Amino acid sequence: MIETNLDSVAQQSAFRHINTGTKLILALGSLILCLISPSPVVPLISGIVLSLVLIIPGRTSPLLYRELLLGPAIFAIMSVVILLFMLGGGDVIWRFNPVPSVNLTITEGSLHEGLLVLCRVFGCSVSLFFIALTTPMTDLFNGMKRIGIPIELIDLMMIIYRYIFILIDQAVEIWHAQVMRLGYSRPMESIRSFSMLCGMLFISTWNAGEDLIHAMDCRCYDGIIPSLDQAEPVQMRSLIPVLLYLAGLSGILLVMTTRVVVLS
């Protein structure tokens, strides 16, 4: 399960014990800078730097990381190919006439825009993966509580997080049982099996819900789900490099923005 893997990877990350706030400042800061940058340089640098940080000191498996990046990469490349032909501006670089009335062109402007979108997707994806691969959900719940998100919402998220893995395990078990008895051998059979799987999961979820209430009652539930009040302290040796990095990235962004303004 990729979901299990992501959470497990985050649990075992070398950055696991760095303050969640510091990691969020780095990831969200990079994300914002990538989004507002008019030049592809800033997202490209951000993506490469964060990737290297994740793989070398963060000890994230390069194979897993490549697999993770493949999803957004395929999506981004497909979108960029369309953007290259849709957007215009500047000199024509390449022209293609598959049929007489259809004229497909790639211009300097569309190439720049396409490159910008590709780099932004790369930079933003890496920023989000940085959070996913270094910060387990349980730390994020803590962070949410600290910034004042309603406790009811966090409690609900915690219970969903706890039970989603059980639900996935059950779905996999049922699916295996169906596959073993050739449940997905024909299209009609697949539809029937899948609907049975959904039905079984619904019943099982209903039962699990009743058991959850029993389990909570057994332990005197009175509206409190305790929080894991063990947040890592803010450490200057991690916060200062993060701030310096973001300042550097902002500096590059400023230079690139000025250049873009001057050129235009």
Added chain:
Amino acid sequence: MSVILEARDIRYRYPGSLEAIKGISFHIRQGEKIAFVGPNGAGKSTLLQMFNGMICPDSGTILFNNEPNRYDSPSLRQLRKRVGYVIQNPDRQIIAPTVYQDVAFGPANLRYDEQAIRQAVALALQHVGLEGFERRPPHQLSGGEKKRVAIAGVLAMDPDVLVFDEPTSGLDPSGSEDLMELLDELNHEGKTVIISTHDVELAYPWANRAILLLDGRILQEDVPDVAFGNPDHVRRAHLSVPTLLDLSQELGRRGFAQPERKPRSVLDMINIIENLLTRSCGNSNPGTISVCDIDKAFDTPLAAWISSRQNLAVGAMGTRAKQRASQEQLTLEFTYGVIDKCILRALRGQNSLILTTSSMAGRVVTRVEAYCQESGTAITVIPLNTTNDSPITGLANEEVKENDSSY
């Protein structure tokens, strides 16, 4: 011992279903180890859920500490604090996304202050040997670890009675043995422990009393050798006679005289066989059992002390003792039934060392003394930490052996 739980002619019917409990009465004394044994559908789980008020009987009364259970919210909270219930499937019992949060669930809802919650969680996790697991999410734990988290969640509320529904289901044999030892440890600390099971081999050596259930009624209630010794009842309850009891009965049927007290362990069986063979197999010079209390200081590093003795088997009793052994990288030969196995070694003339905690150390001496009195053997128990203590032998009139160099 005072009666802590009592049922008086209780009956219960699930809505739209057959009667699950058909008039059951029994009592459980404080500090007892009780096993409810019966086939699937006998009503074990239903009955267990009545102990902490999860199910209210249709008729009859359940009493806790001689007070009839009341089913209003404050009374139920009080009852559930005193009677902890561990569900069969730990995945259904563990609610929170981390071990710490789950164990803290009970104390937080009992409105303990922050410091008391931390203390209760730390103690409970120490008890079940899961220190350092606080931030782990439950889905990354093994079946045995999840079971321990579920137990810690209940222990954190410090109940007087612990109720376990099928405690070893889904666990591998080693995990089951560890868990049963944990139940023993908890019982030794004064908790009343009640389990439901259909595993007679598990219930027979462990329980003080076994209550056989069939079809919502009590079939028999007695000490395990009597409860499981009636082949007719055992057959009717879709169970089987425990192997040791079966062997003892078979020997009796073949004309070998059997003692009044039936064998509950391999040690008991060996004792019976040795007596039958008029001690011809017995070793005239039994080995010794050293006891190291891990809560007390010990001058020499344990590993060095052990390696300086030849042919010494090491066993650990209790979770903390096992952890200590693991920290010191000691190879443990026995992790459950440790005292009996060490006595068996001593009978073969071999020496052993038991690592244990202060609370359990006295149990070694008591058990060895009881065995020695019963069998007329003299096995020396040597406390290692208390340097001034003399070795203790099972028989007062036997000469105490010195802590010699024969290790």
